[in-house]
Amino acid sequence: MIDFDLVLQAIGGRAWSYQCFLTMIMFWNAIPFGMHTLAPVFYSAPVQFRCNDSATLNFSTTVRDSCKRFKLHRRCETSDYGDLCIQNTTTCQEFVFESSYFTNTIIMEYSLVCDKQVFLAITTSMYMAGMWIGSILFGYISDRFGRKCALMLASIGCLVSSLCLYFANNVWLFMSIRLLVGAFCYPIFMISFIYVMEINYKHRTVCGLLMHVPFAIGHAINSLIAYYFTSWRKFNTVISLFFVPCVLFNLLVPESPRWLFSHNKNKSGIKIARTFFKKANMEPDSSIWEKTTRNNTLGNTSQRQYTSFDLFKPRRMRNVTLKVMCIWFSSSLLFYGLSLNVGSLYGNIFINNALNAGVEVLVSLFIIAIFERVGRRILLSVSIIWAGVGCIANGILNLTSHDKERAYVSLFGKIGAAAAFHILYNFTAELYPTVVRSNGVGMGSMSARIGSICTPFLIRMYFKVGFIPDFVYAAVSLTAGILAVTLPETSGTKLCQTITEAEIMYLRSKSRQKHCHDGEETGL
Numbered sequence: 001m002i003d004f005d006l007v008l009q010a011i012g013g014r015a016w017s018y019q020c021f022l023t024m025i026m027f028w029n030a031i032p033f034g035m036h037t038l039a040p041v042f043y044s045a046p047v048q049f050r051c052n053d054s055a056t057l058n059f060s061t062t063v064r065d066s067c068k069r070f071k072l073h074r075r076c077e078t079s080d081y082g083d084l085c086i087q088n089t090t091t092c093q094e095f096v097f098e099s100s101y102f103t104n105t106i107i108m109e110y111s112l113v114c115d116k117q118v119f120l121a122i123t124t125s126m127y128m129a130g131m132w133i134g135s136i137l138f139g140y141i142s143d144r145f146g147r148k149c150a151l152m153l154a155s156i157g158c159l160v161s162s163l164c165l166y167f168a169n170n171v172w173l174f175m176s177i178r179l180l181v182g183a184f185c186y187p188i189f190m191i192s193f194i195y196v197m198e199i200n201y202k203h204r205t206v207c208g209l210l211m212h213v214p215f216a217i218g219h220a221i222n223s224l225i226a227y228y229f230t231s232w233r234k235f236n237t238v239i240s241l242f243f244v245p246c247v248l249f250n251l252l253v254p255e256s257p258r259w260l261f262s263h264n265k266n267k268s269g270i271k272i273a274r275t276f277f278k279k280a281n282m283e284p285d286s287s288i289w290e291k292t293t294r295n296n297t298l299g300n301t302s303q304r305q306y307t308s309f310d311l312f313k314p315r316r317m318r319n320v321t322l323k324v325m326c327i328w329f330s331s332s333l334l335f336y337g338l339s340l341n342v343g344s345l346y347g348n349i350f351i352n353n354a355l356n357a358g359v360e361v362l363v364s365l366f367i368i369a370i371f372e373r374v375g376r377r378i379l380l381s382v383s384i385i386w387a388g389v390g391c392i393a394n395g396i397l398n399l400t401s402h403d404k405e406r407a408y409v410s411l412f413g414k415i416g417a418a419a420a421f422h423i424l425y426n427f428t429a430e431l432y433p434t435v436v437r438s439n440g441v442g443m444g445s446m447s448a449r450i451g452s453i454c455t456p457f458l459i460r461m462y463f464k465v466g467f468i469p470d471f472v473y474a475a476v477s478l479t480a481g482i483l484a485v486t487l488p489e490t491s492g493t494k495l496c497q498t499i500t501e502a503e504i505m506y507l508r509s510k511s512r513q514k515h516c517h518d519g520e521e522t523g524l
Helices: 004-011 016-037 106-110 118-145 147-167 171-199 204-210 212-228 232-240 243-250 257-262 266-279 308-312 315-339 349-370 376-399 403-431 434-463 468-485 499-510
Strands: 048-051 068-073 085-091 095-098
Touching: 004 257, 004 266, 016 118, 016 147, 016 171, 016 212, 016 232, 016 243, 016 266, 106 118, 106 171, 118 147, 118 171, 118 308, 118 434, 147 171, 147 232, 147 243, 171 204, 171 257, 171 403, 171 434, 204 212, 204 349, 204 403, 212 232, 212 349, 212 403, 257 266, 257 434, 308 315, 308 434, 315 376, 315 403, 315 434, 315 468, 315 499, 349 403, 376 403, 376 468, 403 434, 434 468
Parallel strands: none
Antiparallel strands: 048 095, 068 085
């Protein structure tokens, strides 16, 4: 099997322009994904409402329950409304909404208030459930049929499904389409990240970490688009059009040579690898392929097709996978819990959202600066616990009604949550060999989606028992922070190609050896 790392070493940095071109296409794929993932901040932003009752003249009028219709008469000995008093009440069927920012949100259009408020959590959870389905389905498609095939299918599917959301005339159809959008959109980011990791060598870590910057840029652009397009339909249409360049750009992307070589498609892999040599103004001699062919005694990939079940067969890989799943779940719960709750914080919703996105960009740059100097495990553990500390402080402030301070503390917690997510993608990709890398990242992502599915329901608890969500986040983060320390350290290692090599790497990590292969094989 040809080792693409050795091919890239032979090229050196002379094909950097071509690698940058392909990497920038993958970066673009992350922008619309960030937009759609955090779109609920605006299309389901909190609004004031009251029952369409003639007795309640404006939003400053004091009423006992905005979900009830009050039947009133003017002559009464006692009254809670001056010269008005309540004769009886009925369930309100029609509401009047008022928002300082938006002309139409899904709350207004579908009347998602009172006993229908639970649909707000469900609509967001459906998108996250779609991401869960997509991470499994496209993890398999990507490993089975190739990165480009999966990217094209996901890009087209996301463009079509997101535009169809315009025609959702009821909440059930809205939720169903959002499920499809999530199922197609997340795989674009997941596969793009894997592709970036596989076509780069020297700057692989930096490129992988930078993948989160365009996601944050998309997150920030939402503030600008939502400010000018105050109807949720127009807002969704505009952010959906960002997928058009994704479809066009992905047509220019070749298949990952690393994937081709790992599946013994050497003829196709060599053809694409020659493109890298051509872009480097080099002409490879015929012996280069023999020099870069690795000894397959460490594990023959043959034509076997791997699935997510293979992650649980080897003992050490099974332990790593279970820990990775738990940490992904916790990090996702923290990240989306702090990100999606922006609309409820003190201050301007557009500025708060942009600040949250800005924090992610700064975190990315900081992580890049220290990633190779600090071990992955320690950095991940500290980041998750940092977020947990922020959640504890947020919960305490919630109890004491310090709303303004909560906005600042939430940003503090977001720093840790964003850092953990940034580290996790790179760390997980480094933990798994090429033959199951998409499945490994997909399995971690699947666990993250379970956490993000739970997040909207926890956010709804802010309106009932405000401090509980923060303390749940804190407990989960402390557990994940401890587990992170027990994972194998991948700093300074080469990407493994086979499951056997990965098992050796896990074993050597305990002995502080940091080479995926080369050297004597240890008994498994």
